[in-house]
Amino acid sequence: MSGSAVRSLVSALLLMVLLAAAGCAGGKKEPETLTVFAAASLTESFGTLGKAFEKSHPGVTVKFNFGGSSTLAQQIVQGAPADVFAAASPATMKQSGAPSPRIFARNRLEIAVPKGNPAHVAALKDLANPAVKVALCAEQVPCGAAAVKALAAGGVTVKPVTQEQDVKAALSKVRLGEVDAALVYRTDVKAAAGAVEGIEFPEADKAINDYPIAAVPKTAHLVLAREFIDLVLSDQGRRVLTDAGFTAV
Amino acid sequence: MLSARLVVERERFRLDIVIDAAAGEVVALLGPNGAGKTTALRALAGLVRLSHGEIVLDGEPIHERPAERRSIGMVFQDYLLFPHLSALDNVAFGPRCQGTPKARARVGAREWLERIGLKDHLHARPHELSGGQAQRVALARALAVRPRLLLLDEPLAALDAHTRLEIRAGLRRHLEEFDGAAVLVTHDPLDAMVLADRLVVVENGSIVQEGTPAEVARHPRTDYVARLVGLNLYRGTAAGHQVTIDGLTLSVAEELEGPVFVAFPPSAVALFRGRPDGTPRNLWAARIAGIERHGDQFRVGLDGPISVSADVTAAAVAELDLLPGQEVWVAVKATETHAYPA
Amino acid sequence: MRGAAPWGLAVPAVAGMAFLVLPLVGLAVRAPWTTLPARLTEPRVLEALRLSLITATTATVVCLALGVPLAWLLARARFRGRGLVRALVTVPLVLPPVVGGVALLLVFGRNGLIGRWFSGAFTLPFTTAGVVMAEAFVAMPFLVISVEGTLRAADPRYEEAAATLGASRWTVFRRVTLPLVAPGVVAGAVLCWARALGEFGATITFAGNLPGTTQTMPLAVYLALETDPEAAIVLSLVLLAVCVAVLAVLRDRWIKA
Numbered sequence: 057m058s059g060s061a062v063r064s065l066v067s068a069l070l071l072m073v074l075l076a077a078a079g080c081a082g083g084k085k086e087p088e089t090l091t092v093f094a095a096a097s098l099t100e101s102f103g104t105l106g107k108a109f110e111k112s113h114p115g116v117t118v119k120f121n122f123g124g125s126s127t128l129a130q131q132i133v134q135g136a137p138a139d140v141f142a143a144a145s146p147a148t149m150k151q152s153g154a155p156s157p158r159i160f161a162r163n164r165l166e167i168a169v170p171k172g173n174p175a176h177v178a179a180l181k182d183l184a185n186p187a188v189k190v191a192l193c194a195e196q197v198p199c200g201a202a203a204v205k206a207l208a209a210g211g212v213t214v215k216p217v218t219q220e221q222d223v224k225a226a227l228s229k230v231r232l233g234e235v236d237a238a239l240v241y242r243t244d245v246k247a248a249a250g251a252v253e254g255i256e257f258p259e260a261d262k263a264i265n266d267y268p269i270a271a272v273p274k275t276a277h278l279v280l281a282r283e284f285i286d287l288v289l290s291d292q293g294r295r296v297l298t299d300a301g302f303t304a305v
Numbered sequence: 306m307l308s309a310r311l312v313v314e315r316e317r318f319r320l321d322i323v324i325d326a327a328a329g330e331v332v333a334l335l336g337p338n339g340a341g342k343t344t345a346l347r348a349l350a351g352l353v354r355l356s357h358g359e360i361v362l363d364g365e366p367i368h369e370r371p372a373e374r375r376s377i378g379m380v381f382q383d384y385l386l387f388p389h390l391s392a393l394d395n396v397a398f399g400p401r402c403q404g405t406p407k408a409r410a411r412v413g414a415r416e417w418l419e420r421i422g423l424k425d426h427l428h429a430r431p432h433e434l435s436g437g438q439a440q441r442v443a444l445a446r447a448l449a450v451r452p453r454l455l456l457l458d459e460p461l462a463a464l465d466a467h468t469r470l471e472i473r474a475g476l477r478r479h480l481e482e483f484d485g486a487a488v489l490v491t492h493d494p495l496d497a498m499v500l501a502d503r504l505v506v507v508e509n510g511s512i513v514q515e516g517t518p519a520e521v522a523r524h525p526r527t528d529y530v531a532r533l534v535g536l537n538l539y540r541g542t543a544a545g546h547q548v549t550i551d552g553l554t555l556s557v558a559e560e561l562e563g564p565v566f567v568a569f570p571p572s573a574v575a576l577f578r579g580r581p582d583g584t585p586r587n588l589w590a591a592r593i594a595g596i597e598r599h600g601d602q603f604r605v606g607l608d609g610p611i612s613v614s615a616d617v618t619a620a621a622v623a624e625l626d627l628l629p630g631q632e633v634w635v636a637v638k639a640t641e642t643h644a645y646p647a
Numbered sequence: 648m649r650g651a652a653p654w655g656l657a658v659p660a661v662a663g664m665a666f667l668v669l670p671l672v673g674l675a676v677r678a679p680w681t682t683l684p685a686r687l688t689e690p691r692v693l694e695a696l697r698l699s700l701i702t703a704t705t706a707t708v709v710c711l712a713l714g715v716p717l718a719w720l721l722a723r724a725r726f727r728g729r730g731l732v733r734a735l736v737t738v739p740l741v742l743p744p745v746v747g748g749v750a751l752l753l754v755f756g757r758n759g760l761i762g763r764w765f766s767g768a769f770t771l772p773f774t775t776a777g778v779v780m781a782e783a784f785v786a787m788p789f790l791v792i793s794v795e796g797t798l799r800a801a802d803p804r805y806e807e808a809a810a811t812l813g814a815s816r817w818t819v820f821r822r823v824t825l826p827l828v829a830p831g832v833v834a835g836a837v838l839c840w841a842r843a844l845g846e847f848g849a850t851i852t853f854a855g856n857l858p859g860t861t862q863t864m865p866l867a868v869y870l871a872l873e874t875d876p877e878a879a880i881v882l883s884l885v886l887l888a889v890c891v892a893v894l895a896v897l898r899d900r901w902i903k904a
Binding site for chain 2: 802804805807808809810811812813814815816818822823826827829
């Protein structure tokens with residue numbers, strides 16, 4: 057790399073650092089930050105709700121940490137500075153140790169297939185066909201556990217070609233056409249916005265995922281945390297969640 | 306046997322020499338550093354591409370062939386014995402490349418190592434060998450491929466003075482037994498004199514002198530060769546027994562006309578503090594430029610109408626109280642000069 | 648005393664070592680030592696370990712077969728765009744492995760540039776061969792860089808000496824060049840193997856995760872973390888122990904040689 061290229065790279069980096077610093081320093085009168093740890097499937101809907109919350113609470117910034125629910129739970133146990141935790145399953149909420157969680161949404165499985173449905177999947181039992189390549193989530197993650205329940209309810213035995221580490225990974229295998237079908241959440245199919253097709257199936261009723269939300273016990277912003285939870289449970293919250301494909305409670 | 310014209314052109318250098326060598330003959334390429342000797346040797350080996358010219362070995366043109374198909378053996382200056390192979394496997398390497406089965410190649414290699422007196426070091430790795438031993442292994446490795454042309458690049462340069470004497474004698478014996486042509490590159494006149502049948506002196510990419518060691522030593526034609534053989538050398542114009550060199554006229558033993566070289570050894574030069582009695586014919590005043598030890602004598606460098614080196618004893622230095630910058634008289638006996646046509 | 652380090656070096660050296668070693672200590676301290684034997688002999692653990700060792704070793708062999716010639720080309724051949732090729736070859740070092748996995752899917756996947764032509768005959772994603780491929784993709788630069796560096800440092804005149812002895816180019820490479828750069832090849836292969844053994848992102852993306860077929864130790868560790876952190880620690884310790892044992896043995900061998 058030439059000297060001038062290095063210099064311009066360095067100055068670009070400096071500029072980025074300065075801008076980032078300026079962003080952090082915004083809001084002069086006692087800026088408060090609410091940190092929300094939320095399941096990855098909530099990325100879109102909570103993003104919208106976070107903006108609404110900031111609007112109604114001037115001077116408050118909502119920061120999100122989206123990730124796998126159990127990873128987030130462990131981070132909270134290890135002392136991560138979270139104020140609110142929204143998990144994709146009651147089990148992971150329990151792991152985090154947050155008290156009195158409230159169920160705010162439900163998610164149900166759908167069969168995601170690549171556009172055009174090349175393997176002509178129509179029902180859950182079609183996934184048992186060895187010619188159909190299926191991706192499931194690993195049993196250790198919530199979508200995998202839900203898939204096991206649904207398949208058991210339908211009496212269907214599936215030999216997946218892969219057990220993905222999370223629902224997004226399973227979905228991306230469908231998007232790329234590497235598998236013919238995957239069991240994912242309805243919200244994920246919706247978020248993929250036309251890149252995959254979703255097929256509803258009745259056995260999904262037996263594997264509904266409850267999403268609990270709670271304030272983290274050690275939070276320094278308990279009032280704000282409660283207000284955010286209230287927003288999620290409000291009519292406005294239900295509308296946003298329903299738009300994202302959740303079943304509101 | 307070997308008949309080659311080697312032209313190698315580089316950005317600021319051009320090598321253009323003709324080398325011939327008969328079967329059994331050892332030709333030494335002698336010259337200062339950077340003269341192009343090693344380039345010439347590498348061109349013969351096929352490690353440097355010729356810009357022009359040709360190399361004919363045993364009647365076959367070989368300059369288009371890669372190194373591995375030239376029927377040559379090469380001894381490198383620092384030997385380049387393969388560090389991961391024993392002495393035995395180094396020597397067996399060439400025959401194996403030529404298709405000799407492993408066992409037979411090793412038997413042959415063992416014979417070579419016994420012949421050069423290393424039968425106790427068959428399985429030694431190169432780093433376990435002394436310089437002299439490594440040199441002998443390198444020679445055996447080159448000879449084991451039964452080359453028609455043996456190339457030696459400064460084969461003794463990496464050795465200390467004592468080992469050098471011994472190895473030089475051994476190398477001479479092996480070269481005498483070798484029936485192909487051999488080309489040796491060296492900047493050491495003694496190596497060249499002892500080992501070669503013929504010297505080719507190369508300076509700045511061209512041949513400046515060629516002949517038997519005795520001829521070259523007696524009749525140097527460049528300052529470089531003269532210095533090598535330890536002679537004072539001048540070019541002048543002869544008229545009978547008088548030779549004029551840069552305005553100074555010397556009397557010489559030979560009777561010649563026209564351009565000539567005049568050579569005489571430093572030991573033929575006598576120094577005096579005052580103008581000597583009698584009238585030696587070759588006498589002039591000079592200033593001492595420097596004095597340095599040379600063996601058990603002192604070599605005195607003198608400025609004057611011509612630059613001269615003189616060898617004097619320690620006793621003479623003390624007696625005459627010679628010091629740099631001093632004016633002295635210089636005398637050279639005509640009978641000790643040697644003039645020959647230029 | 649010979650070898651006594653000045654403070655300016657000793658302090659950061661110790662700090663550096665602590666930085667690298669302390670997390671391992673953390674793993675060891677938190678490990679459920681009482682249940683360790685039972686957990687270690689779980690078939691799932693052994694299966695993942697076996698798969699990891701097999702794929703990492705196979706990937707290293709693949710890297711050696713392709714990477715050593717590539718390193719030779721980069722070190723010895725002169726061709727246009729060599730600098731660019733050298734940069735491209737090292738890209739997998741900086742590419743996030745997950746991206747590497749996606750890139751592999753785009754080329755060798757069922758709908759990939761190359762993969763689509765072979766989709767009838769065989770598939771690479773979701774197979775053990777796919778794991779080997781993902782690992783080789785990520786690990787090969789380590790080998791290439793190490794071997795290329797050694798080749799550049801090696802004295803090319805040994806190769807010339809071999810040529811004057813009648814060795815063909817191939818013989819020169821096999822009997823002179825390769826033995827001369829053997830330490831670099833071994834160092835590169837060890838690095839390559841270690842990298843392949845720890846490979847996660849490209850593997851899970853390209854080859855997926857199926858116990859017995861594509862679930863290597865790092866994948867098993869990651870998924871165990873979801874539900875059972877203690878199990879994850881055990882698996883990590885196994886991976887560590889195997890890796891340290893192999894590296895220590897190899898190192899001793901090669902220092903002696």
